[in-house]
Amino acid sequence: MKGLLYKDFLVLRKSLWSMLLLVAIFCLIPSDSRFNLSLFFVVYTGLLPVSLLSFDERSHWDRLARMLPVTRRDIVRSKYVMGFFLTLGAGVLMTLGRTVFGGLSLPEAASLALGAAALGLVFQAVLYPFLFRLGVEKGRLAMGILVAVMVFLSLQVNILPGNRPSVGGDIPLTGNEPLFFAGAVVLVVVSVRVSEAMYAKRAS
Amino acid sequence: MNAIECRDLTKVYDGFTLDRVTFSLPSGCILGLVGENGAGKSTTLALLMDAIGRDGGTVEVLGTDNRSPAFLRTRQEVGVVLDEACFPEMLTAREMGRVFARLYDRWDPACFDGYLARLGLDPEKKCKDLSRGTRMKLALAAALSHDAKLLLLDEATSGLDPMVRDELLEVLRDFTRDETRSVVLSSHIVSDLEKVCDYIAFLHKGRLVLFSEKDRLLEEYALVKLTAGQLEELDPAAVAGRRVGPYGAEALVRREKLPAGFVPERTTLEDVILFLAKEGDR
Numbered sequence: 501m502k503g504l505l506y507k508d509f510l511v512l513r514k515s516l517w518s519m520l521l522l523v524a525i526f527c528l529i530p531s532d533s534r535f536n537l538s539l540f541f542v543v544y545t546g547l548l549p550v551s552l553l554s555f556d557e558r559s560h561w562d563r564l565a566r567m568l569p570v571t572r573r574d575i576v577r578s579k580y581v582m583g584f585f586l587t588l589g590a591g592v593l594m595t596l597g598r599t600v601f602g603g604l605s606l607p608e609a610a611s612l613a614l615g616a617a618a619l620g621l622v623f624q625a626v627l628y629p630f631l632f633r634l635g636v637e638k639g640r641l642a643m644g645i646l647v648a649v650m651v652f653l654s655l656q657v658n659i660l661p662g663n664r665p666s667v668g669g670d671i672p673l674t675g676n677e678p679l680f681f682a683g684a685v686v687l688v689v690v691s692v693r694v695s696e697a698m699y700a701k702r703a704s
Numbered sequence: 705m706n707a708i709e710c711r712d713l714t715k716v717y718d719g720f721t722l723d724r725v726t727f728s729l730p731s732g733c734i735l736g737l738v739g740e741n742g743a744g745k746s747t748t749l750a751l752l753m754d755a756i757g758r759d760g761g762t763v764e765v766l767g768t769d770n771r772s773p774a775f776l777r778t779r780q781e782v783g784v785v786l787d788e789a790c791f792p793e794m795l796t797a798r799e800m801g802r803v804f805a806r807l808y809d810r811w812d813p814a815c816f817d818g819y820l821a822r823l824g825l826d827p828e829k830k831c832k833d834l835s836r837g838t839r840m841k842l843a844l845a846a847a848l849s850h851d852a853k854l855l856l857l858d859e860a861t862s863g864l865d866p867m868v869r870d871e872l873l874e875v876l877r878d879f880t881r882d883e884t885r886s887v888v889l890s891s892h893i894v895s896d897l898e899k900v901c902d903y904i905a906f907l908h909k910g911r912l913v914l915f916s917e918k919d920r921l922l923e924e925y926a927l928v929k930l931t932a933g934q935l936e937e938l939d940p941a942a943v944a945g946r947r948v949g950p951y952g953a954e955a956l957v958r959r960e961k962l963p964a965g966f967v968p969e970r971t972t973l974e975d976v977i978l979f980l981a982k983e984g985d986r
Contacts, residue, residue, distance in 0.1 A: 503807030510799050511792050555792055559831075564790035566755035567856075568807055569779035704757030 504578035546623035549583040591617040614677040621684035625691035633698035707886035714760035732883035736897030737890035739907035745890040783847030787859035789839040793832035808850035819845035837868040894974040926968030945979025
């Protein structure tokens with residue numbers, strides 16, 4: 501799997517620099533802004549691994565990968581691993597950025613990042629099985645629907661009565677972010693199994 | 705030991721069936737897998753590597769059942785070149801080398817650099833900026849740089865100019881100087897196969913019509929020019945294929961069954977394949 505991850509890292513290098521830049525810019529947005537940074541974070545980190553699958557599909561890498569000394573399970577899991585670390589990496593950046601430049605306390609920024617990372621993982625966990633079964637081209641429809649649902653839910657969460665006021669124009673803090681994150685990780689584990697089955701079906 | 709043992713290999717798609725393909729390739733030999741577009745060559749290669757599911761049959765590659773867990777280890781000893789190279793467009797040859805170094809235990813960077821130099825490849829050029837021929841050279845360099853015992857090449861020479869094709873074939877000849885190494889080269893350019901192959905397998909519409917040593921094939925068959933009347937009188941067992949035109953006929957015949965009085969001409973692999981394919985369609 502090392503080789504697959506390294507290949508994905510090389511392919512994503514440029515996108516990773518843009519991600520760093522964008523996170524840096526968004527961290528500087530004033531905290532009374534109505535811009536929902538976490539939503540951006542969720543969608544962006546969720547889209548990076550999708551870009552990877554899209555690059556693979558364009559170069560037909562997948563055809564070759566199935567003949568290399570890796571298992572189908574490795575092929576599927578490498579995308580999840582990459583997605584997980586991208587999400588965590590962006591979370592750390594967001595925490596640091598919003599603490600240093602955004603005027604938030606470290607616990608607030610960390611909780612926000614954890615909540616956003618949980619949403620990012622949920623996004624990936626729901627999307628990947630579709631992409632592994634249908635391919636990126638056909639899976640785009642599922643992705644579009646998922647993004648729309650995420651946006652809608654995010655708006656609902658922000659206006660729900662009784663929620664604590666959002667910090668920095670972001671998703672509201674509930675104090676349960678670690679729990680959300682743990683739940684998201686469990687969902688990812690289930691999603692990996694489903695994707696492996698979907699990919700095996702597609703490869704047959 | 706046989707490099708490949710393939711028994712009753714079957715794959716069913718909507719509108720196409722690879723039908724009980726059976727053959728064995730001895731180690732140290734080059735097998736040319738020939739057939740028209742859509743005959744099942746790529747499917748056969750993918751099935752050999754268990755890259756797609758099969759509907760029947762058994763496959764052993766380098767002595768290992770390709771469905772067993774041990775086959776993951778065997779894959780380390782198989783080099784693959786597909787018709788499109790399939791390398792990520794944004795990566796350079798050097799970066800692809802680093803990727804393969806993490807995939808193959810016996811990756812040899814010096815060997816890879818040597819092939820890049822020999823084949824005139826710029827290690828810093830991105831794959832998307834390479835011509836198809838250069839991409840195929842790169843794929844071949846990668847397949848040859850991890851001490852593979854078996855090379856599988858799927859239409860690797862198609863669409864390349866004769867100079868590049870000749871260069872690639874020369875590399876293959878060098879590779880099989882070591883008798884533990886074998887090659888399967890699929891192509892519909894029969895002249896390429898005739899130059900380098902020891903064995904020929906002819907797939908036609910999903911069926912293995914022919915599997916034979918190339919030299920034996922060329923000894924066994926001959927071309928005869930004759931009249932349509934003479935063709936009708938020939939023993940059907942002697943005729944493997946026929947072509948009747950307004951000015952006479954031509955037949956692919958089995959030399960040993962050809963009656964005296966006819967002058968057999970030496971045939972080419974291309975003729976044998978074409979005649980057999982047409983006879984199969986009849």
